Amino acid sequence: MSAQAELPRRSKYCGEFREEHVGQECCVMGWVHSYRDHGGIIFIDLRDRTGLVQIVADPSNDPDAHAKAERVRSEWVVAAVGRVRPRSEETINPKLDTGQVEIITDRIEILTEAETPPFPVDAAEEMDESLRLKWRFIDLRRPQMLERLRKRHEVVLSARNYLSEQGFWEIETPMLINSSPEGARDFLVPSRMAPGHFYALPQSPQLLKQTLMASGVDRYFQMARCLRDEDLRADRQPEHTQIDIEMSFATQEQVLETVEGLIRHIYQEAKGIELPEPFPRMTYAEAMLTYGSDKPDLRFGLEIQEVTDVVAKSDFRVFTETIDKGGRVRAINVKGGAKFSRSQLDNLQPKARELGGKGAAYIIYEPDGTWRSPLLKYFPEEVLEELRETLGGEPGDLFVFGADDAKALAPFLGRLRLHLAELAGLPGETDAVKPLWVVDFPVFEQDEETGNWQPMHHAFTMPRPDCLDTMEDDPGAVIGQLYDLVVNGAELGSGSIRIHDPAIQQRVFKIVGIDEEEADRKFSYLLRAFRYGAPPHGGIALGIDRLIMQLVGAKSIREVIAFPKTATGADLLMDAPGPVDEAQLEELHIRVVE
């Protein structure tokens, strides 16, 4: 486009053209997705965030537009002015939403030329992820990526609208706050004006939202950025976004109802799926025992079953010795698992160690009713029969066993369960959405090394009323008003009813070894606020990134974040983190020690 020429006005997005627009004058703008130059006639597929439309440059129609079209290359940004016309029967392209029509152009303006992209926007194969991250602006042009950004926008908008209708106010809290010594490692920000002092970036707005309750806000929410300087995972970034919610004068039951309403609303709007009402609930204890996890994936069975008493009657010493030492033996019945290949079965043992177990034994109940197992010689027929009964075995099933002390066995079998599900192809490509509340978490957990009690969630979790009297006698038995939202094996949110009574708060602090001075230093303003009249309150924080992952079926959190970081916390697009000028450091009273 010459510098003088005026930019024409865009009349429609590329992906919007349909038969009904035939005959209309139009102007489209976008990126050259591809071009096909036949020497005479030239076709250009023009792309914007809505899709593709075919532009036709015909030299007999307009030689000047054709000459411009001849220069055009992939990813150049162009405007095309012309007229919508129907395609002839044999040139209709059913693969395009706009395939019934095309735009015959009489004016092409080249708005920007572009270098050849490092990888094609319509790549058939997946590119190396580090390449995608380095060239994220190209990667995001891909329709799938733009679609994820759009979906995320719509979910957040939908959540805002829903919560607003329910009487929640969206309130922002500061990003520059105090370091809180508990929980995750803080990101620190040096203060220029206060030498040697630091802000911390919030791990969550937890204390602030509770303070807002003391202020009478009553119902609060925020799309809150949360920053934690911890190692990354496929579903964890150093910064992520939560729908942070807090409610005054609400019981656990009311919080759960409200959050369920929100989640149902989101799934309805985003996927057209009706989720059950109410969501199923499971206690933490049951989840750990039956699924070996506090976030069970309920899309398949493979429940963990207790077989200690049965296998105690066998001669298999790995089992009997474990039992003699007070350990447990539990099993998973893999329905139809008898058809697992030899190598899959041989792999169970090394895989089990990889998953943190001592090992994994198996017994196959063949389709013809006979038994097959390396351990067969240790199991009398009647023990096998009792096993079959206990596990609900049918011909063709595979029993997989784990043996260890109870504490180590549960999480190991939980991981083994997921591995077996994968081997059996169980979660597969199903569209099933299985939401679940895990409730009745313990308030305290014991540090393995020091033996000290520490809060499982955070120090403000309200114990269940029936546990209050005996709290000090057996902290491990104290159940909290604590709940996690789990969908398809992913923890989407975690919350609790908070302590608003300073006396109870003191007792909890005492159990986790926080004295008055320390409590005051760490949580000063919140405790002060609570002395001046705090309502009972509780809330939850829902991970938006993980929620979007579920909604779009992404395997990695990076797929639902525009500019994510790598597993080592690097941003490959902007090359962060990076060094800074010496002068900057000096101003901040910072010296780098090698």
Next chain:
RNA sequence: GGGGCUGUAGCUCAGUUGGUUCAGAGUACCUGACUGUCGAUCAGGGGGUCGCGGGUUCAAGUCCCGUCAGCCCCGCCA
């Protein structure tokens, strides 16, 4: 902090027990031809520090050690 996987043209990959068919394919890119394609087609062309460093060897893309980067997991993430 620990364990595992990956790294060869711009991109996606092949490359056997180390050896003269070991530096390749497809695609992209450049040039030319072509007026109905839509993965256009046809002809021609350019393009490589085999992640990096060291070692073994007559000889290393291939074997060994180290290192860097990306991914997955454990620890960690109230």
